[in-house]
Amino acid sequence: MxxxxxxxxxxxxHSKTLPLEKLRDRFGPDMPAMxxxxxxxxxxxxxxxxxxxLIYSPDSNKTSGMGQNNLYGKAKGGR
Ligand SMILES: [Zn+2]
Structure with a gap:
């Protein structure tokens, strides 16, 4: 995310991506994320x-990478 x-x-x-981990470091674990x-x-x-x-978006690198790996793994295993 x-x-x-x-x-x-x-x-x-100006625009900038804010990693939620950094926001949590700055505002604490109870950081309001809305x-x-x-x-x-x-x-x-x-x-x-x-x-x-603010625009919220899924972390595309992680999610798409994992999704592809899973899909390829299943496709290969099925055949
Ligand atoms: Zn400005």
């Missing part, structure tokens, strides 16, 4: 504004 933060300042448009909880804590690195949006 990854969180991408993007600046909503049209003059800036967008409306996180958003007030974030600000743009580039322009320091607080209009930061």
């Amino acid at each position: 990854c969180v991408t933060a993007f600046c909503q300042n049209p003059a800036c448009n 967008e409306w909880d996180l958003r007030p804590k974030l600000k743009c690195d580039a322009c320091q504004c607080k209009t930061v949006g």
